[in-house]
Amino acid sequence: MNVNEVKKLALDIRIEALNMMSKHGFGHVGGSLSIADAIAVLYGEQMKYDPQNPKWEARDYLVLSKGHCGPALYSALAIKGFFPREELLTINEIGTRLPSHADKNLTPGIDMTTGSLGQGVSCALGMALALKIQGKDNMVYSIIGDGEAQEGQVWETLLIAPNKGVKNFIVMLDNNKQQLDDFVEKISPLGDVRKKAEDFGWHAVTVDGHDVEAINAAIEECKASDKPGFINLETVKGKGWPAKEGVNGNHALRGPAFEGVEEVLENMRKELAAMN
Amino acid sequence: MSYEMFDAKKLLGDTVYEVAKERNDIVLLSTDSAPRSGFTTFIEKMPEAYYELGIMEQAAIGVGAGMAVAGKVPVWCGPAPFCTARPFEFFKVDLGYMHQNMKVIGRNCGFNYADLGPTHYGLEDYGLVRMIPDVVILAPQDASELKGAIKAMLDYVGPVYLRLSTAKLPKIFEEKPFEIGKGNLIEDGEDVTILTTGEITVNTLAAVELLKAKGVSVRVVGLPTISPIDTDIIVESAKKTGRLVTVEEHFTVGGLGTIVEEITAENCPVKVKKIGVPFTYISAGPYDDMIQYCGLDPESICNSVMEFLK
Numbered sequence A: 001m002n003v004n005e006v007k008k009l010a011l012d013i014r015i016e017a018l019n020m021m022s023k024h025g026f027g028h029v030g031g032s033l034s035i036a037d038a039i040a041v042l043y044g045e046q047m048k049y050d051p052q053n054p055k056w057e058a059r060d061y062l063v064l065s066k067g068h069c070g071p072a073l074y075s076a077l078a079i080k081g082f083f084p085r086e087e088l089l090t091i092n093e094i095g096t097r098l099p100s101h102a103d104k105n106l107t108p109g110i111d112m113t114t115g116s117l118g119q120g121v122s123c124a125l126g127m128a129l130a131l132k133i134q135g136k137d138n139m140v141y142s143i144i145g146d147g148e149a150q151e152g153q154v155w156e157t158l159l160i161a162p163n164k165g166v167k168n169f170i171v172m173l174d175n176n177k178q179q180l181d182d183f184v185e186k187i188s189p190l191g192d193v194r195k196k197a198e199d200f201g202w203h204a205v206t207v208d209g210h211d212v213e214a215i216n217a218a219i220e221e222c223k224a225s226d227k228p229g230f231i232n233l234e235t236v237k238g239k240g241w242p243a244k245e246g247v248n249g250n251h252a253l254r255g256p257a258f259e260g261v262e263e264v265l266e267n268m269r270k271e272l273a274a275m276n
Numbered sequence B: 001m002s003y004e005m006f007d008a009k010k011l012l013g014d015t016v017y018e019v020a021k022e023r024n025d026i027v028l029l030s031t032d033s034a035p036r037s038g039f040t041t042f043i044e045k046m047p048e049a050y051y052e053l054g055i056m057e058q059a060a061i062g063v064g065a066g067m068a069v070a071g072k073v074p075v076w077c078g079p080a081p082f083c084t085a086r087p088f089e090f091f092k093v094d095l096g097y098m099h100q101n102m103k104v105i106g107r108n109c110g111f112n113y114a115d116l117g118p119t120h121y122g123l124e125d126y127g128l129v130r131m132i133p134d135v136v137i138l139a140p141q142d143a144s145e146l147k148g149a150i151k152a153m154l155d156y157v158g159p160v161y162l163r164l165s166t167a168k169l170p171k172i173f174e175e176k177p178f179e180i181g182k183g184n185l186i187e188d189g190e191d192v193t194i195l196t197t198g199e200i201t202v203n204t205l206a207a208v209e210l211l212k213a214k215g216v217s218v219r220v221v222g223l224p225t226i227s228p229i230d231t232d233i234i235v236e237s238a239k240k241t242g243r244l245v246t247v248e249e250h251f252t253v254g255g256l257g258t259i260v261e262e263i264t265a266e267n268c269p270v271k272v273k274k275i276g277v278p279f280t281y282i283s284a285g286p287y288d289d290m291i292q293y294c295g296l297d298p299e300s301i302c303n304s305v306m307e308f309l310k
Helices: A003-024 A029-034 A036-046 A067-079 A085-090 A119-133 A152-164 A193-200 A212-224 A261-275 B008-020 B040-045 B057-069 B088-097 B125-129 B143-155 B198-213 B231-241 B256-267 B287-293 B298-309
Strands: A061-064 A140-145 A169-175 A203-208 A229-234 B004-007 B026-030 B050-052 B073-079 B103-107 B136-138 B160-163 B168-171 B184-187 B192-196 B218-222 B225-227 B244-251 B272-277
Touching (some): A003 A036, A003 A067, A003 A085, A003 A212, A003 A261, A029 A067, A036 A140, A061 A067, A061 A119, A067 A085, A119 A140, A119 A152, A119 B057, A152 B057, A169 A193, A193 A203, A193 A229, A203 A212, B008 B026, B008 B103, B008 B143, B057 B073, B057 B088, B143 B160, B192 B298, B198 B244, B198 B298, B231 B244, B244 B256, B256 B272, B272 B298
Parallel strands (some): A169 A229, A203 A229, B026 B050, B073 B103, B103 B160, B192 B218, B244 B272
Antiparallel strands (some): B136 B225
């Protein structure tokens, strides 16, 4: 893996996502920033895709079960050429192809509509199962949130998947410790979620969710296993915007809450330029 | 009138199997529900296309939608409330909005689960699913229509909900290709039109015989497709007979009665008498008693129509 390129992609995703959300004046900043590194590893190293042919049969699939973090995914898709970068600024405008939550019907490169928590990961299992029984080796990835894991539907999927032999399936948990109302630990603690997944029959690993090399290694390890993979990404909500990291109220920002974003973006752009 | 009777679930399972064995895209999903839905032959002959997921109706629709994205046509059957009300939001997002090619069959509709009580009745199933745009809803009225409806459902590309009620299904009509969205003129008449759907139609037709014996000229329209509903035949009936009666084993609130009122109010306002399940909770009991309580037995239907025509 070209580590510098993937790190650049992660930073670029953060810049584009923050830029589009702040220009629009609303967006799920915290989670979009916490998954940027995982998205960068997927689109910068692991996944097979063709931006000119989004429905390419040999593609790998990503289902963003935490669909509210669409801006991070849209940024990756735009950077990789699925649509022009300028289009990112149309988010949530009338007629846009980029609603705040991921939408299969609208956006090139999105294979599943998500936004209702718990729903996407079960759809991802179905994709993996259908690909497996057709003898295909396409990978299916799904990113879920730690708050999302309070949904019963997530556990329905976690319980059944290992019994269906879907080794082409990797679930990544964005364990950023926060949800809309408060810290997950205060509301409904997940406990040792890696161990829980392992007990359910997954090949389960925990990694630093902001270390692209560690994420990549975890994916490789899961792919080598004969079980579906579960990667617990230890992340920080709002990662990359120091004033918003790990603080209450960073789930979604609106209007004045974006104060200071221009300075953050300027610093990020300088950092990106220095990496070239 | 006596009809040849069929095991409804066996007819369902065997018909799906007959179609599936000629194709390579149909898969059967089960939530602890397929063997008892009449699919034993399918499971025995096509084990590679059968997926037992366990009791997880929410994720089951997601799994089906995901399989549809990858080119499969999932068929899933279970008790109606667990296939409609429980995973309703995923029915909307996964099947409706994304228009995924999955087929959901709600069985034991109406009061069929008599002794299991209100948790198991299917009295609001098509009323709910009807609120999701672009989902085809089928409620076949007899064995012939069930066979035709299953074939049409599997040929159609998109989400379909099929309603199945009784254990024993009469063969009332001759077999013919099922046309989605088309109502059938079963009998023509002048005084009143009775619009009927689903398997309660056998009682409707018995009531029609009683009405004819009393000298009433009855027009009878079967509506085995609830959505998209055949608006034309409803409006035509309203214009022809002035008065309409609907018969269904479903809440009249949100059911066929409501649909017919919506259509006539806009197109041809007429009096509508809705015969069906009253909007309340009805506890467990023998099936025939509950049908009678709701006025859905032939004599009660006949009496309601006579009262309406006064």
